[in-house]
Amino acid sequence: MAATYTFDVFSSLDGYGAAGADWTGYWGKQGPELLDHRLALYDEEQRMVFGANTYRAFAQMLASSTEESDVRDPWVTRMRNLPATVVSRTLEGPLDWPDATVVSGDAVEVVARLKEESAVPLRSHGSLSLNRALMAAGLVDRLQVTLFPVITGRTGLDRIFQDAADFDLELIGNRTLDGHVQELLYRPTLH
Secondary structure, three states: OOEEEEEEEEHHHEEEEEEEOOOOOOHHHHHHHHHHHHHHEEEEEEEEEEEEHHHHHHHHHHHHHOOOOOHOOHHHHHHHOOOOOOOOOOOOOHHHHHHEEEEEEHHHHHHHHHHHHHOOOOEOOHHHHHHHHHHHOOOOOOOEEEEEEOOOOHHHOEEEEOOOEEEEEEEEEEEEOOOOOEEEEEEEOOO
């Protein structure tokens, strides 16, 4: 039986994965319920999957942060300590990640093989272009969108579904965190 693959992404209401200007992490909307829930999600045994750009961004963000920084929330620390596969044609190991392996090749082929071989679920946080390709190939079993109550029309960065294929989404779970952040869990199918 193939491992379940979850594409986990943070989003503004207008579909951006990040924002510039004076926005802070989580768009300043995180609360204790969100952070506790994230830690619980990442407490489960699983393997992370990243593209090279997201791996580089996480590694740089963590290297330039201090122990007290929001960047080092307990769930992020836990994520960094999970086994990880970084799909890249440009990176070479060893990586500055405790249990990460670089796999070169076509992302669709690499993840299809991982799904067949992995004894634990697979999860990717971010890695937008990688996950758009995996969704188009039918390899994403769950799309987990954490929707923050902001519109970043002028300062939004990283359109999550820019140039993505068309999908029907079946809602399989939802919750409200800290009274204003929505977590939506979907099963995507190509339209």
